[in-house]
Amino acid sequence: MKNAAKAPKKKARDAQDGSSAASDPLRPADHVDSAAPVDDGIAQPKLGVTGWLRWGWRQLTSMRVALILLLFLAIAAIPGSIFPQRSADPNGVLKYKTDNPDLFPVLDKLSLFDVYSSPWFSAIYLLLFISLIGCIIPRIKHHLKALRALPPRTPARLARLDDHRSVSRARSTDSGTADAEAEATVAVAEKQLRALGYRVARYDRGRTWSVSAERGYWRETGNLIFHIALVGVLITVGIGGNYAYTGQRVVVEGKSYVNALIDYNSINKGRFVADDAFEPYALTLKSFDVSYVGLGEAGAGQAGDFKANLSVREPDGSKIDDAVKVNHPLSVGGDKIYLLGNGYAPTITVRNAQGESVFHDAVEFLPQDNNMTSLGVVKIPDGMPEQLGLVGFFYPTAVKLESGALTSAHGALNIPLLTLDVYEGDLGIDGGTPVSVYQLDTQDMTQLTGRQTDVKSIQLQPGETADLPNGLGTVTFDNEAPAGAKDFTQSVKRYVSLQIHHDDSAVWVLVFALLALAGLGLALFVPRRRMWVKATASDDTIHLEYAGLARGEDPTLSAAVDDLVRGHERLLDATASRHPVKGA
Numbered sequence: 195m196k197n198a199a200k201a202p203k204k205k206a207r208d209a210q211d212g213s214s215a216a217s218d219p220l221r222p223a224d225h226v227d228s229a230a231p232v233d234d235g236i237a238q239p240k241l242g243v244t245g246w247l248r249w250g251w252r253q254l255t256s257m258r259v260a261l262i263l264l265l266f267l268a269i270a271a272i273p274g275s276i277f278p279q280r281s282a283d284p285n286g287v288l289k290y291k292t293d294n295p296d297l298f299p300v301l302d303k304l305s306l307f308d309v310y311s312s313p314w315f316s317a318i319y320l321l322l323f324i325s326l327i328g329c330i331i332p333r334i335k336h337h338l339k340a341l342r343a344l345p346p347r348t349p350a351r352l353a354r355l356d357d358h359r360s361v362s363r364a365r366s367t368d369s370g371t372a373d374a375e376a377e378a379t380v381a382v383a384e385k386q387l388r389a390l391g392y393r394v395a396r397y398d399r400g401r402t403w404s405v406s407a408e409r410g411y412w413r414e415t416g417n418l419i420f421h422i423a424l425v426g427v428l429i430t431v432g433i434g435g436n437y438a439y440t441g442q443r444v445v446v447e448g449k450s451y452v453n454a455l456i457d458y459n460s461i462n463k464g465r466f467v468a469d470d471a472f473e474p475y476a477l478t479l480k481s482f483d484v485s486y487v488g489l490g491e492a493g494a495g496q497a498g499d500f501k502a503n504l505s506v507r508e509p510d511g512s513k514i515d516d517a518v519k520v521n522h523p524l525s526v527g528g529d530k531i532y533l534l535g536n537g538y539a540p541t542i543t544v545r546n547a548q549g550e551s552v553f554h555d556a557v558e559f560l561p562q563d564n565n566m567t568s569l570g571v572v573k574i575p576d577g578m579p580e581q582l583g584l585v586g587f588f589y590p591t592a593v594k595l596e597s598g599a600l601t602s603a604h605g606a607l608n609i610p611l612l613t614l615d616v617y618e619g620d621l622g623i624d625g626g627t628p629v630s631v632y633q634l635d636t637q638d639m640t641q642l643t644g645r646q647t648d649v650k651s652i653q654l655q656p657g658e659t660a661d662l663p664n665g666l667g668t669v670t671f672d673n674e675a676p677a678g679a680k681d682f683t684q685s686v687k688r689y690v691s692l693q694i695h696h697d698d699s700a701v702w703v704l705v706f707a708l709l710a711l712a713g714l715g716l717a718l719f720v721p722r723r724r725m726w727v728k729a730t731a732s733d734d735t736i737h738l739e740y741a742g743l744a745r746g747e748d749p750t751l752s753a754a755v756d757d758l759v760r761g762h763e764r765l766l767d768a769t770a771s772r773h774p775v776k777g778a
Contacts, residue, residue: 254321255328263322264424270318274309277301281308281440281462282693283534285560288630323428330421337414344395348404348726352741357755359740363766365733376731377403379738382765383727386758392725404728410745416716423710427703434699439463446539446556446689450478453527453694473527478505480515482536482688486606496564497605502533502690518692528696535691537561538568540588540612541672547665552577556687559588560632565602566590571634572614573621578666583617583634588686607682612671614652615644616663656685721748725758738762 241249253259278286287307291298305312352358365375380396380403387394392407441461443451451457453472485498502518509527518524524531537559544553552574559568572584591604592611600613619639623629642663643649652660654671661668675684722745730737740762742755 251328254325255332256325257329260322260325260329260421263318263325267315267318267322270315271309273306277306277309279307279309280460281310284442284460285535285632285691288632289560292633319428319432323425323432326421326425326428330418330425333414333421334418337411337418340414341411345393345406345408345724348397348406348728349741352726352728352739355741355743357742357752359755359759361738361740361759361763362735363738364735372731372733372736373401376401376729376736378769379403379729379736379766380405380727382769383729383762386761386765387725387727401731402728403731404726407725407727408723410720410722412716413720413722414717416713416718416720419713420710420717421713423706423713426706427710430699430702430706434697434702436464436466438695438697438699439467440693440695442534443692443694444558444689445477445479445692446558447479447481447687449556450476451692452476453529458694473509473529475509475527475529476507477526477531477692479503479690480505482690484536484605484688486604500533500536502536502692518690528698530695532693532695533690534693535561537689537691538566538588538590539687539689540570540586541674541687542572542584542586542612543670543672544572544574544582544584544662544667545670546577546667549667550577552667556689557586558632558689559586563602564605566605567602569632571632573623573631573634575621575623578618580618581621582662582666583619583621583636583639584614584669585617585634585636586612586614588612590686607684607686610656610682610686612654614654614669616642616652616666618642618666656682721750722746723748723751723754725755727758727762 278290280287290307301307305314309315349355353360363379365372377398380398384394384396384405387405387407390409392409393411394405394407397404397406439461441458441463443457443459445451453475455461455469455472480503483499483501483503487496487498500520504516504518504524506514506516506524506526508514516524518531518533520533523533539556539558541556542553543551546552553572557570557572559570561568566588568588570586570588572586574582574584587600589600589602589609589611590606591602591608592600593603593609594600600611617634617636617639619636621629622635622638629635641647644651649663652662652669654660654669656671656675657673659668659670673682673685674687675682679685724743724745726739726741728739730739740755740759742751742758744751
């Protein structure tokens with residue numbers, strides 16, 4: 195019964211509260227407790243095409259999107275360090291294709307072997323460029339306006355700021371009126387702040403004198419320098435790439451390379467690089483030095499230092515001897531020459547049935563493991579009844595495994611052995627389609643020796659000759675060691691793979707990179723802060739207030755305010771003998 199009696203009273207009280215809420219002039223009509231009807235039918239304006247474009251532009255030119263695009267660009271560059279790139283390592287791309295025939299076409303369609311020239315990488319690059327430009331221009335205008343503006347007015351209640359100090363000083367008996375002394379005190383603070391690098395402005399009102407000071411504009415300047423430098427890097431790389439080129443050349447010991455377009459094995463040149471834009475110099479590989487850990491020692495077979503000894507004919511005709519090492523490029527004619535790789539180049543001679551030489555050359559064999567087990571191809575298009583192809587393996591230190599297969603136990607020439615499988619038929623070089631010299635397409639060829647035939651593979655040591663099958667002729671593994679040599683250490687020539695890179699924009703990229711670092715340092719370590727000193731005059735004392743406010747995190751602000759107070763006190767004491775009577 196009691197609960198039943200309370201229910202009508204509660205409803206009456208709620209109704210009374212609702213009516214009071216509706217009639218309360220200090221409470222809005224749409225308050226949650228209001229009984230007045232609320233119209234929720236808010237009509238949103240339609241953006242239209244122009245509105246959506248403006249919204250998209252504001253999103254793209256926001257700093258958040260710029261940072262996201264910068265992160266995406268860094269992520270997009272990762273595949274370039276995972277997969278070999280055609281512009282830098284075309285042989286590595288061919289090897290990846292051989293090792294992964296099923297996966298290669300998929301990755302190639304995704305441009306993972308041409309990451310930095312792919313459409314998706316270029317799209318991120320261009321969007322980042324546009325975003326940075328759209329961010330920088332409005333910020334530059336705002337920053338220039340801020341540089342011309344005076345520091346803000348002194349707040350009326352400095353005590354509300356966290357970093358606030360107040361001091362009361364006794365008036366000097368011979369300093370004139372209290373107002374004049376208060377003004378002189380603030381004038382001393384103005385000079386002090388100006389000496390500390392602050393921009394100052396006086397704001398005096400009634401019997402209160404104050405100075406407002408601000409510094410740290412270098413912080414925003416550094417931020418702008420950082421972003422402008424990033425744009426500079428993007429522009430320099432984009433434009434400089436059109437005037438740069440990167441080429442690869444394999445040079446065998448004793449042979450030369452001339453810096454001409456036709457003499458490159460492969461080259462990736464910019465759009466505006468003319469065919470005759472190459473400096474006329476020449477290189478000759480005199481020798482290649484490499485050291486290996488000896489047999490029986492820890493890490494046996496591992497290579498140590500590499501050095502390609504070159505004879506260089508400069509563009510002016512002078513000749514010098516120099517060397518290229520890993521990570522120590524050689525500069526010639528404005529080009530940087532890097533040592534990418536090395537290997538063995540067995541000298542092979544093939545004669546037909548009539549004894550005529552149809553092939554004689556040092557053939558570059560590509561290393562397949564750390565012990566320099568190497569794979570090479572010889573193609574003989576003429577001089578035989580049919581076109582002939584030889585697929586060979588070279589073992590610098592040949593040993594036989596339990597399975598009967600051969601391998602190399604060491605990278606040095608201890609027991610060199612060359613094995614050859616012979617194929618006869620169409621080499622596929624007459625159809626006009628580019629064919630790699632390091633691969634042999636055996637689809638239209640007949641295998642004459644090897645595992646799938648009844649004839650064993652040909653095995654040769656330096657200086658040995660063997661007959662080709664079906665009376666086709668002979669093949670010789672030439673010994674390149676000097677006369678009187680007692681071992682095989684010089685029996686096979688070495689080759690080096692050189693990368694020639696030319697890019698005049700590299701200096702500017704470095705300049706903008708250093709500017710970006712300098713700007714980042716300013717943005718991180720220069721504090722942006724405001725300081726105020728206010729003096730209020732009374733009959734017997736001058737009441738001083740000091741306060742500071744930071745824009746962003748500034749853990750040294752409190753110490754800076756304390757230093758301001760102590761410095762101001764010393765300057766006042768130096769002007770006249772005055773002592774504070776109390777402090778708060």
